[in-house]
Amino acid sequence: MAHQIRDLPDRAGETVTVSGWTAAVRVHARVAFVVLRDGTGVVQGVVVKSAVPEEVWTLATTLTQESCVALSGTVRPDPRAPGGHELTVTGVELIGGSEEYPIQPKEHGVEFLLDHRHLWLRSNLQRAGLKVRAEVEQAIHDFLYERDFVRVDTPILTGAIGESAGTLFETDYFGERAFLAQTGQLYVESACPAFRRVYCFGPTFRAEKSKTRRHLTEFWMVEPEVAFADSNDNMDLQEAFVCYLVRRALERCKAELEVLGRDVTRLESVVPPFPRISYSEAVERLNAEGREFEWGRDLGAVEEATISSWFDRPVFVYNYPKEAKAFYMKENPDDLRTVLCNDLLAPEGAGEIIGGSQREDDHDRLLARIHEEGLPEEAYDWYLDLRKYGTFPHSGFGLGLERTVGWITGRPHIRELVPFPRLINRLTP
């Protein structure tokens, strides 16, 4: 078994073999440099012509970019090496050769890179971003597990449910119409009486024809749901959750954030409490700034950007007008024009990363809302059942993984924060 590059600093003076892929090969007259990446780190192998057999020199100097090789040699500390250590090569074994590698160490266009996404994954920025994603995913599970949430996996293939059928991907299910899930919420609500605190975490699908840096047609969303939690409890949970995710990235992805050039001081200020501003207050303040925003309209991208610019950390905007929000949100008893809900807007232009609400738990009011929205009552009969058999106050939210990781990493487009992005015009690779 080959050694890991990560462990080489502890093995100075030892003879080791490391296997990996050649990030770069630089050949001079009597010395050659082979930069090897193995997934745990990067090390530069130094091949001195006079010190190795001729076949080792010949093989080493004809290696192409992204060949898979095993390098044997002695670990040697060297201040000139990027990682502080180098490998004085004594042997080279070619495991898998590489033809002319498409991605050069230079600027490329987005379309070209996405066409070569299966190879692009190997590059520094992409590895760093996806590593942060994996850490945040793990942190999501850890946070919720530590707080006694039970993970409930919800179906991806569904019958006619959801908020509006226009944004659902349709598929054939043995002659019946089926849709790819755009939320697991209705299912986690059902599991709530079984486990009290539940969540689902998986891919969701939106057939929206959006072409922006914040949209994917397939993205991952974590949706916690808590019995006996009101809208304020809900925001408390979101606040603790987001702080935990950011802190985990700061603690365990230092190197990756460095590669990404992220200004971590902006992340270090993400601590409780987050500002909370009601929709009505936000509209008042927007108008005070001369925005001429009419109460009742949903906040657009410009308004959201303005609101988040008022603060140095994520901001809750809560209790939107009923017309702007989904049918299942509970009416605000203090202002019947609004519902008990919240968005969480991340700073630095990242935008909305969470949408949450207290759910309507009264059967008749929920039914009335379904009728108001012109939704088919029969599609929601089982959802209405939850209000007939031991209804209970409960709240939950959905956090978009890619948007959250996009904000934490500071990458401008969330398509880089998912290994194989699905966009309106991209289904491969």
Added chain:
RNA sequence: UCCCGCGUAGCUCAGCUGGUAGAGCAGACGGCUGUUAACCGUCUUGUCGCAGGUUCGAGUCCUGCCGCGGGAGCCA
């Protein structure tokens, strides 16, 4: 769906008020003990997105279509 911008070599791009195709990188060969996207020299590479139009002549101007990027709406 709407608005704005772009489409030239394998890749990244230049190409002016129209005059018949260029650079860097990659690739091949040669040179150089220490390079960090190495450097130096030589060589190879084109349906200028597609179709039509204006013109003596179109990569360049006009129209349509296609593709891509960004934004709006919608949302996470």
